[in-house]
Amino acid sequence: xxxxxxxxxxxxxxxxxxxxxxxxxxxxxxxxxxxxxxxxxxxxxxxxxxxxxxxxxxxxxxxxxxxxxxxxxxxxxxxxxxxxxxxxxxxxxxxxxxxxxxxxxxxxxxxxxxxxxxxxxxxxxxxxxxxxxxxxxxxxxxxxxxxxxxxxxxxxxxxxxxxxxxxxxxxxxxxxxxxxxxxxxxxxxxxxxxxxxxxxxxxxxxxxxxxxxxxxxxxxxxxxxxxxxxxxxxxxxxxxxxxxxxxxxxxxxxxxxxxxxxxxxxxxxxxxxxxxxxxxxxxxxxxxxxxxxxxxxxxxxxxxxxxxxxxxxxxxxxxxxxxxxxxxxxxxxxxxxxxxxxxxxxxxxxxxxxxxxxxxxxxxxxxxxxxxxxxxxxxxxxxxxxx
Numbered sequence: 386x387x388x389x390x391x392x393x394x395x396x397x398x399x400x401x402x403x404x405x406x407x408x409x410x411x412x413x414x415x416x417x418x419x420x421x422x423x424x425x426x427x428x429x430x431x432x433x434x435x436x437x438x439x440x441x442x443x444x445x446x447x448x449x450x451x452x453x454x455x456x457x458x459x460x461x462x463x464x465x466x467x468x469x470x471x472x473x474x475x476x477x478x479x480x481x482x483x484x485x486x487x488x489x490x491x492x493x494x495x496x497x498x499x500x501x502x503x504x505x506x507x508x509x510x511x512x513x514x515x516x517x518x519x520x521x522x523x524x525x526x527x528x529x530x531x532x533x534x535x536x537x538x539x540x541x542x543x544x545x546x547x548x549x550x551x552x553x554x555x556x557x558x559x560x561x562x563x564x565x566x567x568x569x570x571x572x573x574x575x576x577x578x579x580x581x582x583x584x585x586x587x588x589x590x591x592x593x594x595x596x597x598x599x600x601x602x603x604x605x606x607x608x609x610x611x612x613x614x615x616x617x618x619x620x621x622x623x624x625x626x627x628x629x630x631x632x633x634x635x636x637x638x639x640x641x642x643x644x645x646x647x648x649x650x651x652x653x654x655x656x657x658x659x660x661x662x663x664x665x666x667x668x669x670x671x672x673x674x675x676x677x678x679x680x681x682x683x684x685x686x687x688x689x690x691x692x693x694x695x696x697x698x699x700x701x702x703x704x705x706x707x708x709x710x711x712x713x714x715x716x717x718x719x720x721x722x723x724x725x726x727x728x729x730x731x732x733x734x735x736x737x738x739x740x741x742x743x744x745x746x747x748x749x750x751x752x753x754x755x756x757x758x759x760x761x762x763x764x765x766x767x768x769x770x771x772x
Contacts, residue, residue, distance in 0.1 A: 403714035404735055411730075414438075416753030418730075426758050428748045429732040433705050434596050434667075434677050435753040436627030442666040449662030457655035462644070465655030473661050474632075476668050481603055481620070482612045483634035487643050488661075490653050492592050492621035493519040495631030497526055498647030499619060500559070502639075503588065504529040508555040511545050511585070513537065513571070515564055518738075520590060524559070536567075537701075539575050546583040556585035562605035563593035566739050566747060568699075568706030573605060577614050588617035596625020597705055602671040602678045625678075626671075628664040630656050677752065681705050684759060685750045691763040697770060707748040708734075709766070717744040723769045729762050 399405040411418055411427070415438050418425040436442050449469060459465035470488060477486035489495035500523030504510055508529045512520060514536045524531050532548070535541035542558070549556055558580050560571045573589065580587040591604040599607035602625060606618050617635050622628040633643065643650060671677060685705045692699050692709070699707050711717040714735045721733035724746075732747035739745060746766070750759070 416751035425728050427730045431624040432627050433625045436667045442663045445666035446659040446663040449658040453658035461655045469661045481634035485637045485640045486634045487640045489631040492631035494649040496523040498649035501527040502646040510557045512559040559588045561590040563704045568702035568704045570703050591620040595620040597678045601675045622664040626667040629660045688759045695767045705750040709746040714744045727765050
Protein backbone atom coordinates (compact mmCIF):
# COMPACT_ATOMS: atom_id res chain seq x y z
CA UNK A 386 0.00 0.00 0.00
CA UNK A 387 1.43 3.38 -1.02
CA UNK A 388 1.78 5.94 1.77
CA UNK A 389 -0.53 8.86 0.96
CA UNK A 390 0.16 10.98 4.04
CA UNK A 391 1.79 13.63 1.87
CA UNK A 392 -1.42 13.89 -0.20
CA UNK A 393 -3.61 14.12 2.90
CA UNK A 394 -1.40 16.91 4.33
CA UNK A 395 -1.80 18.94 1.14
CA UNK A 396 -5.57 18.45 1.12
CA UNK A 397 -5.78 19.42 4.80
CA UNK A 398 -3.93 22.66 4.01
CA UNK A 399 -6.49 23.48 1.29
CA UNK A 400 -9.32 22.69 3.70
CA UNK A 401 -7.95 24.93 6.43
CA UNK A 402 -7.86 27.90 4.06
CA UNK A 403 -11.37 27.13 2.73
CA UNK A 404 -9.81 26.68 -0.70
CA UNK A 405 -10.74 23.06 -1.42
CA UNK A 406 -12.40 22.61 -4.81
CA UNK A 407 -15.17 20.16 -5.73
CA UNK A 408 -16.47 18.97 -9.09
CA UNK A 409 -20.17 19.68 -9.57
CA UNK A 410 -22.41 17.94 -12.07
CA UNK A 411 -25.21 19.62 -14.04
CA UNK A 412 -27.63 18.48 -16.72
CA UNK A 413 -27.00 21.38 -19.10
CA UNK A 414 -24.56 24.22 -19.87
CA UNK A 415 -26.97 27.07 -20.53
CA UNK A 416 -27.72 30.14 -18.44
CA UNK A 417 -31.02 28.44 -17.63
CA UNK A 418 -31.00 24.79 -16.51
CA UNK A 419 -33.93 22.48 -15.89
CA UNK A 420 -32.99 19.95 -13.23
CA UNK A 421 -35.45 17.71 -11.36
CA UNK A 422 -38.29 19.77 -12.90
CA UNK A 423 -36.82 22.94 -11.37
CA UNK A 424 -35.82 25.99 -13.40
CA UNK A 425 -32.33 26.98 -12.22
CA UNK A 426 -30.60 30.22 -13.20
CA UNK A 427 -26.95 29.58 -14.03
CA UNK A 428 -24.79 32.69 -13.66
CA UNK A 429 -21.53 30.76 -13.75
CA UNK A 430 -21.44 29.75 -17.43
CA UNK A 431 -19.21 31.41 -20.04
CA UNK A 432 -21.68 30.49 -22.81
CA UNK A 433 -22.45 34.21 -23.04
CA UNK A 434 -24.49 34.20 -26.26
CA UNK A 435 -26.27 30.91 -25.46
CA UNK A 436 -25.02 29.53 -28.78
CA UNK A 437 -24.19 26.06 -27.41
CA UNK A 438 -27.95 25.45 -27.42
CA UNK A 439 -28.74 27.09 -30.75
CA UNK A 440 -30.52 24.64 -33.10
CA UNK A 441 -28.32 25.56 -36.09
CA UNK A 442 -25.10 25.05 -34.09
CA UNK A 443 -26.31 21.61 -32.94
CA UNK A 444 -27.41 20.71 -36.45
CA UNK A 445 -24.01 21.59 -37.97
CA UNK A 446 -22.19 19.65 -35.26
CA UNK A 447 -24.28 16.56 -36.10
CA UNK A 448 -23.65 17.05 -39.85
CA UNK A 449 -19.91 17.15 -39.19
CA UNK A 450 -20.10 13.85 -37.29
CA UNK A 451 -22.08 12.26 -40.10
CA UNK A 452 -19.53 13.40 -42.69
CA UNK A 453 -16.23 12.91 -40.82
CA UNK A 454 -16.97 10.69 -37.81
CA UNK A 455 -16.67 11.40 -34.11
CA UNK A 456 -12.90 11.94 -33.89
CA UNK A 457 -10.12 13.40 -36.01
CA UNK A 458 -7.93 10.34 -35.42
CA UNK A 459 -4.55 12.04 -35.41
CA UNK A 460 -2.57 15.20 -34.79
CA UNK A 461 -2.93 18.06 -37.24
CA UNK A 462 0.47 17.42 -38.85
CA UNK A 463 -0.08 13.70 -39.41
CA UNK A 464 -3.57 13.10 -40.81
CA UNK A 465 -5.85 14.93 -38.35
CA UNK A 466 -6.34 18.07 -40.44
CA UNK A 467 -9.70 17.77 -42.16
CA UNK A 468 -11.06 20.25 -44.67
CA UNK A 469 -13.44 21.47 -41.94
CA UNK A 470 -10.46 22.54 -39.77
CA UNK A 471 -9.12 24.69 -42.59
CA UNK A 472 -12.59 26.10 -43.18
CA UNK A 473 -12.79 27.21 -39.55
CA UNK A 474 -9.35 28.85 -39.66
CA UNK A 475 -10.33 30.77 -42.79
CA UNK A 476 -13.58 31.85 -41.13
CA UNK A 477 -11.82 32.99 -37.94
CA UNK A 478 -9.27 35.00 -39.89
CA UNK A 479 -12.04 36.72 -41.87
CA UNK A 480 -14.17 37.27 -38.77
CA UNK A 481 -11.30 38.77 -36.75
CA UNK A 482 -10.03 40.75 -39.78
CA UNK A 483 -6.53 39.21 -39.71
CA UNK A 484 -4.50 37.61 -42.54
CA UNK A 485 -4.60 34.11 -41.04
CA UNK A 486 -5.55 31.99 -38.03
CA UNK A 487 -4.54 28.75 -36.35
CA UNK A 488 -6.80 26.59 -34.16
CA UNK A 489 -5.58 24.89 -30.96
CA UNK A 490 -7.14 22.22 -28.74
CA UNK A 491 -8.19 24.76 -26.09
CA UNK A 492 -7.55 28.32 -24.97
CA UNK A 493 -5.02 27.03 -22.44
CA UNK A 494 -3.19 25.05 -25.12
CA UNK A 495 -3.21 28.08 -27.39
CA UNK A 496 -1.43 30.31 -24.88
CA UNK A 497 1.14 27.72 -23.80
CA UNK A 498 1.95 27.13 -27.47
CA UNK A 499 1.86 30.70 -28.79
CA UNK A 500 3.95 32.41 -26.10
CA UNK A 501 7.02 30.09 -26.27
CA UNK A 502 7.01 30.61 -30.06
CA UNK A 503 6.75 34.36 -29.56
CA UNK A 504 9.59 34.65 -27.03
CA UNK A 505 12.62 32.77 -25.69
CA UNK A 506 15.10 33.22 -22.83
CA UNK A 507 16.76 36.14 -24.63
CA UNK A 508 13.52 38.16 -24.66
CA UNK A 509 11.46 40.11 -22.14
CA UNK A 510 7.72 39.71 -21.58
CA UNK A 511 5.83 42.44 -19.74
CA UNK A 512 2.38 41.30 -18.62
CA UNK A 513 -0.54 42.79 -16.75
CA UNK A 514 -0.61 41.69 -13.11
CA UNK A 515 -3.99 39.96 -13.59
CA UNK A 516 -3.48 37.95 -16.78
CA UNK A 517 -4.86 34.42 -16.77
CA UNK A 518 -2.93 31.47 -15.37
CA UNK A 519 -2.44 29.94 -18.83
CA UNK A 520 -0.59 33.09 -19.95
CA UNK A 521 1.69 32.82 -16.92
CA UNK A 522 2.34 29.16 -17.73
CA UNK A 523 3.10 30.08 -21.35
CA UNK A 524 5.58 32.72 -20.17
CA UNK A 525 7.29 30.19 -17.88
CA UNK A 526 7.63 27.74 -20.76
CA UNK A 527 9.14 30.44 -22.99
CA UNK A 528 12.01 31.05 -20.56
CA UNK A 529 11.75 34.79 -21.20
CA UNK A 530 12.44 37.29 -18.44
CA UNK A 531 9.05 38.16 -16.99
CA UNK A 532 8.11 41.61 -15.69
CA UNK A 533 4.60 42.49 -14.45
CA UNK A 534 2.90 45.86 -14.33
CA UNK A 535 0.01 47.03 -12.14
CA UNK A 536 -3.38 46.05 -13.50
CA UNK A 537 -4.50 48.41 -16.32
CA UNK A 538 -1.98 51.00 -15.06
CA UNK A 539 -0.40 52.83 -17.99
CA UNK A 540 2.11 54.67 -15.79
CA UNK A 541 3.29 51.35 -14.36
CA UNK A 542 3.53 49.83 -17.85
CA UNK A 543 5.56 52.72 -19.23
CA UNK A 544 7.90 52.57 -16.24
CA UNK A 545 8.54 48.88 -16.96
CA UNK A 546 9.14 49.65 -20.64
CA UNK A 547 11.56 52.44 -19.78
CA UNK A 548 13.50 50.04 -17.55
CA UNK A 549 14.04 47.94 -20.70
CA UNK A 550 14.85 50.89 -22.99
CA UNK A 551 18.38 49.62 -23.80
CA UNK A 552 17.28 46.01 -24.29
CA UNK A 553 18.27 44.78 -27.75
CA UNK A 554 16.09 41.69 -28.16
CA UNK A 555 12.30 41.41 -28.36
CA UNK A 556 10.05 43.12 -25.83
CA UNK A 557 6.53 41.67 -25.74
CA UNK A 558 3.52 43.08 -23.88
CA UNK A 559 0.74 40.60 -23.04
CA UNK A 560 -2.69 41.69 -21.78
CA UNK A 561 -6.31 40.55 -21.87
CA UNK A 562 -8.95 42.73 -23.50
CA UNK A 563 -11.71 41.69 -21.06
CA UNK A 564 -10.42 40.39 -17.74
CA UNK A 565 -11.99 37.11 -16.68
CA UNK A 566 -12.35 37.82 -12.95
CA UNK A 567 -12.83 41.61 -12.79
CA UNK A 568 -14.84 42.06 -15.99
CA UNK A 569 -13.03 45.30 -16.80
CA UNK A 570 -11.49 46.32 -20.12
CA UNK A 571 -7.86 46.93 -20.96
CA UNK A 572 -7.07 50.43 -22.30
CA UNK A 573 -5.90 48.86 -25.55
CA UNK A 574 -5.45 52.08 -27.55
CA UNK A 575 -3.13 53.51 -24.92
CA UNK A 576 -1.29 50.21 -24.41
CA UNK A 577 -0.78 49.90 -28.16
CA UNK A 578 0.56 53.48 -28.29
CA UNK A 579 3.10 52.60 -25.59
CA UNK A 580 4.06 49.43 -27.47
CA UNK A 581 4.73 51.48 -30.61
CA UNK A 582 6.62 54.16 -28.67
CA UNK A 583 8.92 51.60 -27.03
CA UNK A 584 9.24 49.24 -30.01
CA UNK A 585 7.46 46.36 -28.29
CA UNK A 586 5.20 43.66 -29.72
CA UNK A 587 1.67 43.42 -28.31
CA UNK A 588 -0.33 40.21 -27.79
CA UNK A 589 -3.95 40.43 -26.63
CA UNK A 590 -6.01 37.60 -25.17
CA UNK A 591 -9.57 38.13 -26.44
CA UNK A 592 -11.08 35.04 -24.80
CA UNK A 593 -13.90 36.94 -23.07
CA UNK A 594 -14.27 39.63 -25.76
CA UNK A 595 -14.85 37.30 -28.72
CA UNK A 596 -18.58 37.28 -29.40
CA UNK A 597 -19.30 39.93 -26.77
CA UNK A 598 -17.47 43.06 -27.98
CA UNK A 599 -16.97 44.78 -31.33
CA UNK A 600 -18.89 44.65 -34.60
CA UNK A 601 -20.49 41.21 -35.06
CA UNK A 602 -18.74 40.07 -31.85
CA UNK A 603 -15.27 40.43 -33.36
CA UNK A 604 -13.73 41.57 -30.07
CA UNK A 605 -12.41 44.70 -28.41
CA UNK A 606 -9.50 44.96 -30.86
CA UNK A 607 -12.08 45.33 -33.63
CA UNK A 608 -14.22 47.73 -31.60
CA UNK A 609 -11.20 50.04 -31.29
CA UNK A 610 -10.11 49.44 -34.92
CA UNK A 611 -6.68 48.14 -33.92
CA UNK A 612 -6.41 45.01 -36.08
CA UNK A 613 -3.64 46.49 -38.24
CA UNK A 614 -1.65 47.54 -35.17
CA UNK A 615 -1.94 44.55 -32.80
CA UNK A 616 -0.18 41.58 -34.45
CA UNK A 617 -1.35 38.75 -32.18
CA UNK A 618 -5.01 38.26 -31.18
CA UNK A 619 -5.63 35.08 -29.21
CA UNK A 620 -9.16 33.85 -28.52
CA UNK A 621 -11.32 30.86 -27.65
CA UNK A 622 -14.36 29.09 -29.06
CA UNK A 623 -15.44 27.90 -25.60
CA UNK A 624 -17.09 31.11 -24.41
CA UNK A 625 -18.97 33.52 -26.70
CA UNK A 626 -18.81 31.04 -29.58
CA UNK A 627 -20.35 28.32 -27.38
CA UNK A 628 -18.15 25.48 -28.59
CA UNK A 629 -14.59 24.43 -27.68
CA UNK A 630 -10.99 25.19 -28.60
CA UNK A 631 -8.59 28.10 -28.86
CA UNK A 632 -7.09 30.11 -31.70
CA UNK A 633 -4.65 32.81 -32.71
CA UNK A 634 -5.46 35.39 -35.39
CA UNK A 635 -2.16 36.58 -36.82
CA UNK A 636 0.02 36.98 -39.90
CA UNK A 637 0.61 34.09 -42.29
CA UNK A 638 4.30 33.98 -41.34
CA UNK A 639 3.57 33.68 -37.62
CA UNK A 640 1.09 30.89 -38.35
CA UNK A 641 3.84 29.06 -40.26
CA UNK A 642 6.19 29.51 -37.31
CA UNK A 643 3.62 28.10 -34.87
CA UNK A 644 3.18 25.03 -37.05
CA UNK A 645 6.94 24.43 -36.73
CA UNK A 646 7.36 25.24 -33.04
CA UNK A 647 4.17 25.20 -30.95
CA UNK A 648 4.25 21.93 -29.00
CA UNK A 649 0.62 22.20 -27.90
CA UNK A 650 -0.36 22.29 -31.59
CA UNK A 651 2.10 19.70 -32.91
CA UNK A 652 1.88 16.97 -30.29
CA UNK A 653 -1.85 16.57 -29.69
CA UNK A 654 -4.82 15.11 -31.52
CA UNK A 655 -6.81 17.58 -33.61
CA UNK A 656 -10.18 18.80 -32.33
CA UNK A 657 -13.08 16.51 -33.30
CA UNK A 658 -15.22 17.43 -36.33
CA UNK A 659 -18.37 18.08 -34.28
CA UNK A 660 -16.61 20.82 -32.30
CA UNK A 661 -15.29 22.43 -35.48
CA UNK A 662 -18.72 22.27 -37.17
CA UNK A 663 -20.34 23.89 -34.14
CA UNK A 664 -17.75 26.69 -34.11
CA UNK A 665 -18.23 27.46 -37.79
CA UNK A 666 -22.02 27.60 -37.32
CA UNK A 667 -21.73 29.87 -34.27
CA UNK A 668 -19.53 32.36 -36.13
CA UNK A 669 -22.03 32.35 -39.02
CA UNK A 670 -24.81 33.22 -36.56
CA UNK A 671 -22.75 36.04 -35.06
CA UNK A 672 -22.15 37.47 -38.53
CA UNK A 673 -25.86 37.31 -39.39
CA UNK A 674 -27.06 38.69 -36.06
CA UNK A 675 -24.80 41.65 -35.17
CA UNK A 676 -26.91 42.69 -32.18
CA UNK A 677 -26.08 39.64 -30.01
CA UNK A 678 -23.11 41.22 -28.25
CA UNK A 679 -24.92 44.56 -27.98
CA UNK A 680 -27.94 42.90 -26.37
CA UNK A 681 -25.66 41.08 -23.93
CA UNK A 682 -23.98 44.31 -22.85
CA UNK A 683 -27.37 45.99 -22.33
CA UNK A 684 -28.40 43.18 -19.98
CA UNK A 685 -25.08 43.43 -18.15
CA UNK A 686 -25.42 47.21 -17.73
CA UNK A 687 -28.94 46.76 -16.35
CA UNK A 688 -27.74 44.21 -13.79
CA UNK A 689 -24.83 46.42 -12.65
CA UNK A 690 -27.16 49.39 -12.25
CA UNK A 691 -29.48 47.43 -9.96
CA UNK A 692 -26.54 46.27 -7.84
CA UNK A 693 -24.92 49.71 -7.67
CA UNK A 694 -28.19 51.42 -6.71
CA UNK A 695 -28.31 49.08 -3.72
CA UNK A 696 -24.82 50.04 -2.66
CA UNK A 697 -23.12 46.88 -3.89
CA UNK A 698 -19.82 47.56 -5.65
CA UNK A 699 -19.27 45.84 -9.00
CA UNK A 700 -15.74 47.23 -9.30
CA UNK A 701 -14.77 48.47 -12.78
CA UNK A 702 -16.78 45.90 -14.70
CA UNK A 703 -17.74 46.99 -18.22
CA UNK A 704 -18.70 43.60 -19.55
CA UNK A 705 -20.87 40.53 -19.03
CA UNK A 706 -18.55 39.50 -16.17
CA UNK A 707 -19.64 41.18 -12.93
CA UNK A 708 -17.60 40.63 -9.73
CA UNK A 709 -18.94 41.19 -6.23
CA UNK A 710 -16.08 41.16 -3.73
CA UNK A 711 -16.86 39.37 -0.44
CA UNK A 712 -13.28 39.00 0.80
CA UNK A 713 -13.52 36.07 3.18
CA UNK A 714 -13.34 32.61 1.59
CA UNK A 715 -15.90 30.97 3.89
CA UNK A 716 -18.38 33.85 3.60
CA UNK A 717 -18.12 33.67 -0.18
CA UNK A 718 -18.91 29.96 -0.12
CA UNK A 719 -21.79 30.49 2.32
CA UNK A 720 -23.40 33.17 0.13
CA UNK A 721 -23.05 31.02 -3.00
CA UNK A 722 -24.71 28.08 -1.17
CA UNK A 723 -27.60 30.26 0.02
CA UNK A 724 -28.16 31.49 -3.52
CA UNK A 725 -28.05 27.91 -4.79
CA UNK A 726 -30.95 27.08 -2.48
CA UNK A 727 -32.85 29.91 -4.18
CA UNK A 728 -32.23 28.31 -7.59
CA UNK A 729 -29.33 30.61 -8.54
CA UNK A 730 -25.87 29.27 -9.40
CA UNK A 731 -22.98 31.73 -9.12
CA UNK A 732 -19.24 31.18 -9.11
CA UNK A 733 -17.57 31.41 -5.68
CA UNK A 734 -14.09 32.41 -6.76
CA UNK A 735 -11.30 32.14 -4.20
CA UNK A 736 -7.49 32.28 -4.15
CA UNK A 737 -5.31 31.31 -5.90
CA UNK A 738 -7.59 32.15 -8.85
CA UNK A 739 -7.89 35.69 -7.44
CA UNK A 740 -5.57 37.52 -5.01
CA UNK A 741 -5.74 36.80 -1.29
CA UNK A 742 -8.55 38.69 0.44
CA UNK A 743 -10.52 39.22 -2.78
CA UNK A 744 -12.76 36.13 -2.80
CA UNK A 745 -15.85 37.00 -4.79
CA UNK A 746 -19.06 36.07 -6.48
CA UNK A 747 -18.43 36.03 -10.23
CA UNK A 748 -21.67 36.75 -12.08
CA UNK A 749 -21.75 35.82 -15.78
CA UNK A 750 -24.64 37.33 -17.70
CA UNK A 751 -25.84 35.45 -20.78
CA UNK A 752 -28.51 35.89 -23.44
CA UNK A 753 -30.34 32.94 -21.88
CA UNK A 754 -31.28 35.24 -18.98
CA UNK A 755 -34.45 37.29 -19.36
CA UNK A 756 -34.81 40.76 -17.85
CA UNK A 757 -37.04 39.18 -15.22
CA UNK A 758 -34.28 36.67 -14.39
CA UNK A 759 -31.80 39.52 -13.92
CA UNK A 760 -34.10 41.47 -11.60
CA UNK A 761 -34.97 38.36 -9.57
CA UNK A 762 -31.30 37.38 -9.21
CA UNK A 763 -30.12 40.88 -8.34
CA UNK A 764 -32.77 41.14 -5.60
CA UNK A 765 -31.81 37.75 -4.14
CA UNK A 766 -28.09 38.59 -4.15
CA UNK A 767 -28.73 41.96 -2.47
CA UNK A 768 -30.91 40.30 0.18
CA UNK A 769 -28.39 37.54 0.97
CA UNK A 770 -25.38 39.86 1.10
CA UNK A 771 -27.09 42.45 3.29
CA UNK A 772 -28.41 39.74 5.62
